[in-house]
Amino acid sequence: MLVARAAVLSSQSPQISQAQPSQAPALTLLARDGRRTLPLTVTGDQEFVALDDLATAFQLAVREESLGAITVSSKGKTIVVQPAQALASVSGRLIALPAPLTRSGRRWLVPVEFISRALATIYDVKLDLRKPSRLLIVGDLRVPRIQLRYDAVGTSGRLTIDATPRATSTITQENDRLSVKFDADALDVPSPVLPGLGAQGLVLAVHLIDPSVLAFDVGPRFAGFKASTQTLESTLRVVIDLAALAETAPAPAPPAGRAAPDLPALGQATPPFRTLVIDPGHGGGDDTGAAGASGAKEKDLALAIARRAKAAIEGRLGIRVLLTRDDDRHVGIDERTAMANNNKADLFISLHASASPRPAAAGATIFYAAFDTGSVPASSADRVPAFNGVMREIELVPWELAQSRHLDQSTSFAELLETQLRDRIPLAGEAVASAPLRVLESANMPAVLIELGYLTNGDQETLLTGDAFANTFVQALADAVVRYRDAQAAGGAR
Missing domain, CATH: 3.40.630.40 (Zn-dependent exopeptidases)
Structure with a gap:
């Protein structure tokens, strides 16, 4: 529940300049009950999230106190932040933030790191903020980090997929697509995934077609694959060796006047x-x-x-x-x-x-x-x-x-x-x-x-x-x- 109370800043209160933020790519919030987006804004090079959006997402109580402090509470536990101070007070302990609380119109904004550094310490469910992937994971979901690499091996190719922590996978092929399904709730996949993919004509593109499924679109030179797995400490490595079609030279044209060879009888073909x-x-x-x-x-x-x-x-x-x-x-x-x-x-x-x-x-x-x-x-x-x-x-x-x-x-x-x-x-x-x-x-x-x-x-x-x-x-x-x-x-x- 969001609880807000307007406060009149006294002459002794710090004068807060209005930030002029612009939109930033949203966070994807993953939880057992589904996924939703959490909007972000950016000022300078710092990303911010609105306190009222956090209040809605996590059932927080947000109050603006008479002396300018903002309190954020969850089930009896409270965080205090002050304008113009890059700090948060959690149960009397000061936590550094990369930027101070700021205001945009009628909304209070905190650095996105507020989630992992302050809110995570009072919230009763695990919060895992992964900024590079724009993910916020709520609870004990299995979301392995995926690292992808493509290497040319002569005329063939090799895909290497590292899943950390380990998550087993199943690989299937359907028409022109290889799918790698992980035993996970979702995947933490960097973007862009594989720049320059497709130069050999073996794999043209990669997509996340389901929360736990990576799909690789194979190209016209793809002939087949061989997959293996390796365990590397906390990582499971999947190696997919891609075979290429053999290059065949065009058959020479028959000399003029020579009859084309007879086709083999139907009975001679391999079923x-x-x-x-x-x-x-x-x-x-x-x-x-x-x-x-x-x-x-x-x-x-x-x-x-x-x-x-x-x-x-x-x-x-x-x-x-x-x-x-x-x-x-x-x-x-x-x-x-x-x-x-x-x-x-x-x-x-x-x-x-x-x-x-x-x-x-x-x-x-x-x-x-x-x-x-x-x-x-x-x-x-x-x-x-x-x-x-x-x-x-x-x-x-x-x-x-x-x-x-x-x-x-x-x-x-x-x-x-x-x-x-x-x-x-x-x-x-x-x-x-x-x-x-x-x-x-x-x-x-x-x-x-x-x-x-x-x-x-x-x-x-x-x-x-x-x-x-x-x-x-x-x-x-x-x-x-x-x-x-x-x-x-x-x-x-x-």
Whole structure:
């Protein structure tokens, strides 16, 4: 509530000259109940805010006393300021201000620093003034400071985004836009953001399209991206490497009189990559999979990462991504591959996590199918203990199944994925391996199974259940799918 009382200045009172302010860019006030603007004016090189605007925004009582002092009160706590004095008195303690209280018409103005130096000391909610960004943050909102840098790397480019304090992010691509969404209430982004951006034709502009989303408009030379994250003390660094389209020389014109070559028959073209099926392992009340000491369950981890991967890959590639389950329910092994087969999937990826009697066991492994008729009877579908100490039951199946004709491509994708994961997440000593896994051998398309790590390792359990791991893994997986799709489009047989 604003309370004002006019006062008559005595001859002994200081004579206050009327300031002649001009408008300055407003502050954006961020609070749990939304955002609004707080007007500012500037006199000389000093920015001022009107006390009545502060009173309205923060429910303050402002009074003009008979001897010229101005009191600003909030819930029994008071600040006193005097005209012509660059000081504020807070509970008997003097606080320096960059300029004195001044008057403009019928309004009293205080330096904008009054908010952080004086008002913040009596207000019952945290006030965080960030002048360079024109932000005033009210309460415990998560508003990381964002620093952006663009570097040319040969014909390619690199975007570096630092978020302080750390805030995890998810990167997606939709048409000609890369979006980086931070786990935050808002972003503190400097302006101008990246002067000179666009010289290489890879990124043309950057926008804040949502309080927590940075969007980069990509240019005609943009061919794809690879993202990684680094933790630097209190900062999370996101590095996005931008690939450029290869420069191609125009084909020479055929000599006069020579007939143009025949176009390849339609049947020779590589079918387009349209559908990816992601299989979150386990599910339902009786099939939780591996479990960690802190309570993490394999079924929950696999589903959470599968959902992120679906959103990221659909946004980036524009293809159809199906999940074999999108909730906590039981799905049979044969049902999982049947879904992929019935939807004519171009790639099948099954997500799991491991357990081991060895507490130090760690790292991800990528499996492709193995066909060993001597390991089990041809009719066996029993579960047996798994390999490498992993406490998993795996159904062994006859080799006469659909996966055999796709084994080369499954192996190639497993190796390609290992390359993308190598410098991003911990991998097992043998990061690519084969195993007679029924969920793979029944798939009539290239297929892999990924063990993300070991929930029975305390450090790995913490890592695997964190947002940073999920984001990094999903970005690497998306990169691998892009490269696999491009390799197939370049002429590889399916």
